[in-house]
Amino acid sequence: MAKELWKGNEAVAEAAVRAGCEAYFGYPITPQTELLEYMSRRMPELGRVFIQAESELAAINMVYGAACTGARVMTSSSSPGVSLMQEGLSYIAGSEVPAVMVDVMRVGPGLGNIQPSQGDYNQLVKFGGHGDFKAICLAPSTVQESVDLTVLAFDLADKYRTLVYVVSDGALGQMMEPAELPPLQLVRKERPGWALTGADHRPKNIITSIYLDPEQMEKLNLRLQAKLAEIRKNEVRWKEYLTEDADLLLVAYGTMGRVCYTAMKQARAKGIKVGLLRPITLWPFPSERIAELADQVHGILTVEMSAGQMVEDVRLYVEGRCPVQFYGRMGGIVPLPDEVLKVIGEMNDELITAEPVEMVAA
Amino acid sequence: MSAQMVREEVVFKRPAPLGQTVTHYCPGCTHGIIHRLVAEVIDELDVAGKTIGVAPVGCAVFAYNYFELDFVESPHGRATAVATGIKRVQPDKVVFTYQGDGDLAAIGTGETVHVAARGENITVVFVNNAVYGMTGGQMAPTTLPGMVTTSSPKGRDVELAGYPLRMSEMLATTSGAAYIVRRSVHDVANIRKTKKALMTAFKVQMQCMGFSMVEILSTCPTNWGIPAGDALKFIEEKMVPYYPLGDYKVHEAVKPLVAH
Numbered sequence: 001m002a003k004e005l006w007k008g009n010e011a012v013a014e015a016a017v018r019a020g021c022e023a024y025f026g027y028p029i030t031p032q033t034e035l036l037e038y039m040s041r042r043m044p045e046l047g048r049v050f051i052q053a054e055s056e057l058a059a060i061n062m063v064y065g066a067a068c069t070g071a072r073v074m075t076s077s078s079s080p081g082v083s084l085m086q087e088g089l090s091y092i093a094g095s096e097v098p099a100v101m102v103d104v105m106r107v108g109p110g111l112g113n114i115q116p117s118q119g120d121y122n123q124l125v126k127f128g129g130h131g132d133f134k135a136i137c138l139a140p141s142t143v144q145e146s147v148d149l150t151v152l153a154f155d156l157a158d159k160y161r162t163l164v165y166v167v168s169d170g171a172l173g174q175m176m177e178p179a180e181l182p183p184l185q186l187v188r189k190e191r192p193g194w195a196l197t198g199a200d201h202r203p204k205n206i207i208t209s210i211y212l213d214p215e216q217m218e219k220l221n222l223r224l225q226a227k228l229a230e231i232r233k234n235e236v237r238w239k240e241y242l243t244e245d246a247d248l249l250l251v252a253y254g255t256m257g258r259v260c261y262t263a264m265k266q267a268r269a270k271g272i273k274v275g276l277l278r279p280i281t282l283w284p285f286p287s288e289r290i291a292e293l294a295d296q297v298h299g300i301l302t303v304e305m306s307a308g309q310m311v312e313d314v315r316l317y318v319e320g321r322c323p324v325q326f327y328g329r330m331g332g333i334v335p336l337p338d339e340v341l342k343v344i345g346e347m348n349d350e351l352i353t354a355e356p357v358e359m360v361a362a
Numbered sequence: 363m364s365a366q367m368v369r370e371e372v373v374f375k376r377p378a379p380l381g382q383t384v385t386h387y388c389p390g391c392t393h394g395i396i397h398r399l400v401a402e403v404i405d406e407l408d409v410a411g412k413t414i415g416v417a418p419v420g421c422a423v424f425a426y427n428y429f430e431l432d433f434v435e436s437p438h439g440r441a442t443a444v445a446t447g448i449k450r451v452q453p454d455k456v457v458f459t460y461q462g463d464g465d466l467a468a469i470g471t472g473e474t475v476h477v478a479a480r481g482e483n484i485t486v487v488f489v490n491n492a493v494y495g496m497t498g499g500q501m502a503p504t505t506l507p508g509m510v511t512t513s514s515p516k517g518r519d520v521e522l523a524g525y526p527l528r529m530s531e532m533l534a535t536t537s538g539a540a541y542i543v544r545r546s547v548h549d550v551a552n553i554r555k556t557k558k559a560l561m562t563a564f565k566v567q568m569q570c571m572g573f574s575m576v577e578i579l580s581t582c583p584t585n586w587g588i589p590a591g592d593a594l595k596f597i598e599e600k601m602v603p604y605y606p607l608g609d610y611k612v613h614e615a616v617k618p619l620v621a622h
Contacts, residue, residue, distance in 0.1 A: 023451050049450040053443070054476040061440035061473070065416075065447025068434045073447070091437050196432040196448065198455050200411030206426045208417075208435035 008143045009034035011179050012076070012166065014103055015150035017042055020185035022071040025062035027081060029113040031170035032104035035076045039193050045051035048187060056081035060088030060101075067097035068207045070153050070195030072188070076102035077172075079120050080111065083128070089163060090129030094220070096207030096227075098157035100149070101135075102166040104173040107332045115332020116170035116255060121309035124165050125282045132221055134228050135163035137282035138236060141257040143177035149280070151182055156235060160227055161194075163250055167282060170307070171255045171334060220330065223228075224230040237280040238289060246275030248344060249293050251314050252303040253279050255334060260303050263340035270359065282310070287317035294321035298351045302327045303340055323351065379413070381430050386558035390583040390590025392547045393421060397428055399547075399557045403564055404431070414448055414455040416441045421495040436550070439470025442477035445452045445484045450503060458485040464494050467503040467527050474529070481538025481572040486527065486564045488575055491582040492601060499585030503527045506604055511585070526604065527571035530577045532609035540572030542611040546579040548597040552607070558621040564609060572613065579605055 006014070013035045016024070024043055026036040043050035049066070053059035059075050066073040077085060082103045092099050103124060107117040127133045136156050141148040146168060153164040191197050196205055211217040212335060241261060243249065248267075252260040257278040267274040277293060280284050294300060301321055302311035311326040318324050327343045329335045345359030380401035387393045404410050410431060417425045419438035426433030436444040441459040449457040466474050466488050477484065493511055494500040500513040504526045509515040520525075527534070534542045541563055545556040556578055563574035579601050581593035588596065612620065 023447070025447065049478075051446065051450065054472055057440070058443040058446075058473050058476065061437060061443035062447035064436075064440075065434070065444035065449075066451045067447070068444075069414075069448055069451050071451040087437055088440070091435075095435070196414045196434055197452065198412035198414060199411075199432050201428065204426075204430055205432045206435075207433070208426065210423065210435055241528075277406075 003180045006143055006179045007034060007174065007176050008146055008168065009104065009173040010038045011143050011181070012146050012150050012168065013038040013042065014156070015147040016100070017046065018182050018184050019151040019154040020072050021048070021154065022187045023066045024075070025051050025053050025059040025066070025073070026061050026075050027053055027077065029056070029078045029081045031106055031173050032042055032076050032078050032102070034173070035102065035104070038305055040115055044150055050250050055216045056084040057088070060085040064088055064092050064095070064097065065097050067092060067099045068095070068196045070191035072158070074100040074102065076104065078104045078106045081119070082120060082123060086129045089135070090131055091209055093127070093129060093133040093135070093163050093224070093317060095207050096161045096224070097207060098161050098167065100150075100153045100157050100164050100198045101141055102168060105167070105169040107330070113190055113332050114170060116305060116334055117330070117332060118155065118169060118254060118256065118305040118309070119330070120167070121282065121304070121306060125313070126298040127253070133224060134283050136231060137165045137167050138285070139167040139253040139282050140172065141254050143172070143175065144179040146172060147179050147181060160231055162227065162231070167254065170253050187246070214258055224228050232284040235281060236284045236286050238286040239278045239280060240289070241276045241278070243275035243277065245273055245292060246293070246296070246347050247273040247298050248275070248347055249297045249300045250274060250289070250303060251279070251310070252276065252301055253282060253310065256303050256305060259335060259337055260340055262337040263317040263344060266337055266341050272344060285313050285317065290314060290317045291319065291321065294318040297322055299323045299325065299347055301325050301343060301347055302328060303335065304329060305334060364621060376512050377384060377401040379404045379410045379430050381428050382567040383428055385428050386424065387421065389415050390581055390582045390593055391421070392495070392580040394490065394545045395553060396487065396556070396578055396580065397425070399553070399560055400487060402557065403560045404456070405499050406545060406561070407564055407568070409456045409564075409568070411459070412454065414452075416445045416448070416457070416459040418459070418461040419496070420465050420467040422460050422462065422489070423496065427461050439468070440473055441465060441470065442484070442486065443473045446480070446482050449482060449484050450577070455485070456564065458564070460487045461489065462495065463490045463492065463502040463504040466527050475533070475536070478533045478536040478539045478573045478575070481540070483570050483572065485567045487560070487574040488577040489580045490577055490605065491580040492526070493582050493585045495585055496580050506600060528605060530575070530610045533575060538573050539575070539611045541566045541574040541615040544577040544579070544605060544611045546602065546606050546607055547599055548579065548581070548594040562616070562619055566616055569619065571615055577605075579607070
């Protein structure tokens with residue numbers, strides 16, 4: 001298959017279709033509405049299910065229902081809509097049915113605006129639904145990665161009977177880049193043994209998340225925690241660039257991952273040995289690798305489009321091995337490489353060299 | 363004396379979809395009757411093997427323990443959205459929700475209206491007993507004016523709390539609704555009529571005619587604070603005048619299906 005020019009939101013939609021997504025339930029919200037609109041054309045074309053629900057609340061519950069039947073199902077939304085979905089996501093988690101959600105993050109809190117942001121990190125990574133749980137969080141930084149990780153999301157959701165989030169943002173959703181889509185998978189005919197298909201010549205299946213007996217409920221929770229431990233062991237993903245000899249480490253994901261990549265190259269041109277670690281799974285976080293690199297470098301700079309949410313995880317796993325600093329912008333402002341370069345320069349002065357280096361990009 | 367073979371004929375038994383369990387419902391609660399009617403209808407239609415139920419949050423939260431059917435526990439109010447998800451990916455299955463007045467008419471009103479508007483081919487069993495049973499007797503959107511509840515201790519004051527909702531009347535105005543009726547289970551004659559309504563409702567779904575709902579006036583002696591027998595009278599004397607029994611929407615196409 002050749003590369004074509006795709007808009008991020010539409011690429012994610014088509015990727016889901018290629019992954020054999022059987023049902024999509026969503027609600028319009030900027031900056032991800034193109035995903036819904038694309039699905040409204042594409043799903044009926046293939047005889048698959050599409051509903052524009054009456055709200056995100058309804059949409060996530062339709063997802064829950066369809067997931068109970070063992071179908072591959074997804075929804076997409078943006079930050080305020082994701083807040084609405086938290087109840088349904090908690091039920092999906094507790095009931096152990098597989099589902100995929102795409103969050104194309106925008107600015108908050110409140111109505112915010114429709115510009116890009118990474119302000120949902122906590123809501124997604126720490127699990128904004130009530131109870132003890134973690135969803136697998138996949139963070140692409142290009143349209144191609146958005147495609148690949150959307151397909152992976154369905155596979156991981158099925159593999160562990162769990163929730164998987166694709167963590168996008170307004171910039172990634174709106175930009176157009178070349179990407180290659182995988183071949184089309186048909187909708188699966190077979191349903192897993194636990195699915196609700198009608199108790200035809202078999203004992204009934206019940207999908208629930210309530211157990212009044214505390215010991216039974218603890219058992220469910222221990223089972224969920226064991227599942228999360230398994231995921232932590234097997235599914236950590238990240239990319240690193242120029243870390244072998246790095247003195248300073250940038251940690252950034254998504255759109256900020258790309259910006260930091262450029263800033264890293266610019267810094268290197270100035271003779272500062274900067275590396276970049278770009279987490280692809282925000283949960284499970286590449287905690288071991290961060291700890292290893294923290295032993296090696298003089299300092300870590302975390303860059304986010306927020307007041308600093310991932311940086312708390314970085315600090316947690318660095319455990320004081322080296323200084324961790326933060327740079328971020330909010331309100332929808334996307335930091336450009338120049339800004340990050342300036343901060344790198346200041347860090348360099350502070351932590352590494354006595355002589356300031358002029359931090360102006362060539 | 364020679365032994366004689368006597369042929370036994372079962373004339374009445376527990377319908378198979380109703381499990382061999384003891385329910386947790388209060389004495390005098392009509393959930394038991396309604397569960398049985400639903401099970402009988404599913405049994406007579408012979409669809410137990412392809413029926414999926416959606417349980418509410420409410421006294422019937424453990425309905426799945428009382429039916430021998432595939433079931434899912436829905437978040438409070440969302441049963442019709444969950445049912446929509448199930449039915450859309452498995453249109454050949456029979457999907458029903460079983461909801462109380464809080465579930466359907468308070469927190470779930472949005473989902474309730476839209477499942478009817480979409481004409482979703484599912485069946486809603488709406489158990490209306492004018493109070494929140496499971497949580498101990500608070501005011502419901504269907505609590506009658508003047509009715510004392512734990513959150514309207516001086517009686518429902520319409521100045522503060524507004525008037526009760528008549529869901530059957532409201533949903534009947536949607537074009538997607540094919541069969542919307544209100545029945546009651548306060549005496550034998552009405553129990554029979556309720557069963558017929560449930561039979562029609564499930565047939566409407568099976569014929570893909572659109573949304574069907576049977577609202578059933580029910581008792582809650584515990585939270586009404588009256589004996590069980592009086593509770594049945596309460597339905598007849600107090601609830602029926604406000605919530606008239608009858609057929610609020612019977613689409614032309616449904617008329618031949620109506621069970622008599």
